[in-house]
Amino acid sequence: MIFWDIIEHTMLPLFFLVGVGYFLDKKFHMDIKTMSKMIFYLIVPSFLFTNIYTTEFPAASFHMVGSLVLFMFLSFLLATAVGRIRHYDQGMMSSCRNALMFNNTGNLGIAVILLIFSHSPFVVDGQTPYLQEAMTVQIIFFVSQSVLLNTLGLYQGARGHYTPLDALRVILHMPIIYAFLAALLCRWGGVDAKSFFLWPVLEMAGKCLLPVAMVSIGAQLSQTRIEWFNREVEIVCLMKLFVMPAVGLLMIFAANRFLPGLFTPISALVFLIYCSIPTAVNTSLYAIEFDNHPDYATQCVLNTTVLSCISITVFTAVGKSLFLG
Numbered sequence: 001m002i003f004w005d006i007i008e009h010t011m012l013p014l015f016f017l018v019g020v021g022y023f024l025d026k027k028f029h030m031d032i033k034t035m036s037k038m039i040f041y042l043i044v045p046s047f048l049f050t051n052i053y054t055t056e057f058p059a060a061s062f063h064m065v066g067s068l069v070l071f072m073f074l075s076f077l078l079a080t081a082v083g084r085i086r087h088y089d090q091g092m093m094s095s096c097r098n099a100l101m102f103n104n105t106g107n108l109g110i111a112v113i114l115l116i117f118s119h120s121p122f123v124v125d126g127q128t129p130y131l132q133e134a135m136t137v138q139i140i141f142f143v144s145q146s147v148l149l150n151t152l153g154l155y156q157g158a159r160g161h162y163t164p165l166d167a168l169r170v171i172l173h174m175p176i177i178y179a180f181l182a183a184l185l186c187r188w189g190g191v192d193a194k195s196f197f198l199w200p201v202l203e204m205a206g207k208c209l210l211p212v213a214m215v216s217i218g219a220q221l222s223q224t225r226i227e228w229f230n231r232e233v234e235i236v237c238l239m240k241l242f243v244m245p246a247v248g249l250l251m252i253f254a255a256n257r258f259l260p261g262l263f264t265p266i267s268a269l270v271f272l273i274y275c276s277i278p279t280a281v282n283t284s285l286y287a288i289e290f291d292n293h294p295d296y297a298t299q300c301v302l303n304t305t306v307l308s309c310i311s312i313t314v315f316t317a318v319g320k321s322l323f324l325g
Helices: 002-028 032-054 061-085 090-101 107-116 131-157 164-172 175-188 199-207 209-223 231-258 265-275 281-289 294-324
Strands: none
Touching: 002 107, 002 209, 002 294, 032 107, 032 131, 032 175, 032 199, 032 209, 061 090, 061 131, 061 231, 061 265, 090 131, 090 231, 090 281, 090 294, 107 131, 107 209, 107 265, 107 294, 131 164, 131 175, 131 265, 131 281, 199 209, 209 294, 231 265, 231 294, 265 294, 281 294
């Protein structure tokens, strides 16, 4: 029952929007770069600012960041092992590491959490009691990974051609960093951001994230041919969507065994969902920019995105049964 509820109320709406984007692009040939810039420079920063400003972060926030970093380190080790077994060169190894380490926690991840915790079986008496905590944890994951993706991920994508100073310059050009800092300054400085004339604009832009992000993913799928039965891509799909979520599940049990209460039922479920989300789109952009096995990196993103409808559904259902009964 839980499995079908998740498919009906979460996965079908998400992939319907992806399908809309796919067919709109086939008919009108949409400009993906323009959509991406709108998401990156307007929608995501607006979403972050309004949510960080209004969200009370728990004391366990640093523990969540630590769990994310540990998970990414384990992904790094797994990718390194795969690369050595398959005899990858340095560039291929870096692309494999990026594919396993970084998840699409921005547009797809946030959209998944919003839908999952806003619909059955997570609605109680017409209310959404889990949504606020789930979104808080998701925002922590999103901000933390965004910094790492645009520093370490960029460095790996460039095969070491970028210096730490180059990575710092990239960080300073990320609008989400300034949205994050502005929200914290407003909160700590006692500034009433809701009285500012831009607040309604930020709210409306932030609420566009789910549909615009999903439509843009569909348009991207329309413009890139998916290659199935590529052995190296299949390995990443298996590791990314099924092995790493299992690793995440073991991390949750181990953490709560030795540090009871580190993961609440909601944060445990959000972390497990995070572990089952496909590869971040930026990893393919970096590979294309630096000519670092771009076809391989792009196919990893596309294949894991398509197949994530299985992994997200399965591990959400498993997490719901294990952590929330």
